[in-house]
Amino acid sequence: MKFKSPPVNSLSLEFLTEFSIGLEKLENNRACRGVIITSAVPKIFSSGLDITEMCGKSVEHYGEFWRAVQEMWLRLYGSNMVTVAAVNGSSPAGGCLIALSCDYRIMAENPKFSIGLNEAQLGIVAPFWFKDTFVNVVGHRIAERSLQLGSLHPAPEAQRLGLVDELVPEEKLMEKAAAVMAQWLALPDHARQLTKTMMRKAVLDRLVAHREEDIKNFITFVSKESIQKSLRMYMEMLKKRKS
Numbered sequence: 001m002k003f004k005s006p007p008v009n010s011l012s013l014e015f016l017t018e019f020s021i022g023l024e025k026l027e028n029n030r031a032c033r034g035v036i037i038t039s040a041v042p043k044i045f046s047s048g049l050d051i052t053e054m055c056g057k058s059v060e061h062y063g064e065f066w067r068a069v070q071e072m073w074l075r076l077y078g079s080n081m082v083t084v085a086a087v088n089g090s091s092p093a094g095g096c097l098i099a100l101s102c103d104y105r106i107m108a109e110n111p112k113f114s115i116g117l118n119e120a121q122l123g124i125v126a127p128f129w130f131k132d133t134f135v136n137v138v139g140h141r142i143a144e145r146s147l148q149l150g151s152l153h154p155a156p157e158a159q160r161l162g163l164v165d166e167l168v169p170e171e172k173l174m175e176k177a178a179a180v181m182a183q184w185l186a187l188p189d190h191a192r193q194l195t196k197t198m199m200r201k202a203v204l205d206r207l208v209a210h211r212e213e214d215i216k217n218f219i220t221f222v223s224k225e226s227i228q229k230s231l232r233m234y235m236e237m238l239k240k241r242k243s
C-alpha cells in the first residue's frame with residue numbers, strides 16, 4: 001500500500017476511512033498474506049493525524065474522526081497479515097503509530113527523516129493505546145522518556161532505540177522490505193498468526209473494552225479551549241516555519 005495524499009499524507013477522516021477499507025479488503029482476500037506500507041510522497045511517510053480535523057469542528061465530527069483513528073489501528077495492529085513498514089520519510093505522531101503497528105520497520109537511512117510520538121510537543125497527550133503500542137516495541141523506559149519529551153528521533157537514533165528495526169539506503173528500501181516479507185512469509189501462517197495474536201491481544205482488547213470511553217475522553221479533551229489554542233498555535237508555527 002502506498003500512501004499518496006500530498007503534501008504530507010496527513011491522516012484525515014477520508015484518508016483513515018480509505019486506509020481501513022483497503023486493509024479490510026486485503027485481510028479478506030485469502031490470496032494476500034502480507035502488506036508493505038510505504039509512501040508515494042517524497043520525504044514524508046505520514047505527518048500524523050490531520051490537525052485540521054481536530055480544530056474548530058463539531059463534537060459529532062470529533063467523535064467520527066476518533067472512531068476512524070481507532071478503527072485504523074484495530075485493523076492494522078490486529079491484522080493477520082504480515083505487515084512491514086517501509087518508512088521512506090518523516091513519520092511523526094499518528095504516522096509513527098502506523099509504523100509501530102506493523103510487524104517490522106525498515107527506515108531510509110537519512111538523518112533528516114525522523115520518527116516518534118511527539119504529541120507532548122503539541123500540548124496533547126498520546127492516548128493509552130498509542131503508548132501501549134510504543135512500549136511493546138521499545139520497552140517502558142525508552143517509551144517513558146521519549147513520550148514525556150515528545151521526541152522525534154532522527155533515523156539513526158530511532159534504530160539505536162529499537163523504534164525501527166533497520167536502516168537501509170533509500171533506493172534499497174523496497175528491495176529490503178520484499179526480502180523481509182519473504183522471510184516472514186516462509187513460516188506457516190497459522191503458527192505466526194497465533195503467536196502475533198498472543199503478543200498483541202491484551203493491548204487490542206483494552207481498547208475494544210474502552211472504545212466508547214476513549215471517544216468521550218477525546219471529545220472532552222479536544223473540545224477544551226486550551227487544547228484548541230495549542231493546536232491552532234502549532235498550525236501557525238508550521239506555516240511560519242515554512243515562510
Ligand SMILES: CCCCCC/C=C\CC(=O)SCCNC(=O)CCNC(=O)[C@H](O)C(C)(C)COP(=O)(O)OP(=O)(O)OC[C@H]1O[C@@H](n2cnc3c(N)ncnc32)[C@H](O)[C@@H]1OP(=O)(O)O
Nearest residue numbers: 007008010047048049050051052092093094218221238242
Ligand atoms: C485524548 C487524545 C488526544 C489526542 C491525541 C492525538 C494523537 C495523535 C496526534 C497527531 O498525530 S497530531 C499530528 C502531529 N504531527 C506533527 O506534529 C507533524 C507536523 N508537520 C511537520 O512537522 C511537517 O509538516 C513535516 C511532516 C515534517 C513536513 O514538513 P515540510 O516542510 O515538508 O512540509 P510543511 O510545509 O511543514 O507542511 C506542508 C503543509 O501541510 C500542513 N501540515 C503538516 N502536517 C500537518 C498535519 N499533521 N495536519 C494538518 N496539516 C499538516 C502544513 O501546515 C502545510 O500547510 P500549508 O502551509 O501548505 O497550508
